[in-house]
Amino acid sequence: MTPAKAGAVAAVVSGIPSTAHALFTGGDVLAATRAAGTLLPGRRGRPGVVAGFVAHVVVSAAWTGVLAAVARHRRLGAGGGAVAGLAIAVLDLGIAARAYPAVRDLPRGPQILDHLVFGAVTGALLDRPRETDQRTTSTTSPGFSEL
Template sequence: MRRGVVAGTVAGVVSGAPSTVHALVTGGDPFAATAAAGSLVLRTERRPRLIAAAVGVHFAVSIGWGVVLAAVLPRRHTTAWGAVAGLAIAALDLGLVGRRFPMIRALPVAPQVADHVLYGAVVGAVLASGRGSPGPPWRT
């Protein structure tokens, strides 16, 4: 469980990079995804409250998925399987759950999917590094 918490935390810190970079390059709002995450628990349009709530939501979801992935990802090619798992998590988070929330529905899909894939890959990489893996999965 500890490995999942660590992996989920590390991945949670970096996983928003694709959507943030996309927003900055396209002139979008780099905090839109953060505010949308806050809308999962708050029914307000007050941006500072949504962003504050998003910190807790993102932390809890990141750790939760990290623990799940630590339990189910295979020992070989863990980073690659983590990326695949991130894609599955995106389908669940964005498709099943997210479509019920207008702020999440309004986000560009591709950058959000990229965030999830990166999250899964980073979880896998952190888990692989803690298992004494001989190196990155693309070399094995």
């Protein structure tokens, strides 16, 4: 699977832990999205859903690029991706929590789980073979594929 597809899938499903946590605890399901919006330049004190979506796409794409570069040299798989996701959580949440109050105020556990899911899904999908068009047509039997 291409890195872009893997990253897109991982970016979508990686929010499941924090969303589930918010739903089960009666929290705000968009709090993490709004908090991410404060990461954009000029928005530190202005959280927002659209800005959060943009920030999430940018951050996910950047980390997908890092994981894709690693995956070119060594297989990640879901386990290696999860370990990478934990390292990403330490960096993302450690740095962002100090500098951005909206991120600091988020429940830490669900955010770490989001990062673990992102890494595991990205690692697993990057290990999948890329789709190729292996269809060939026979000159003697039009419409049939050669084996």
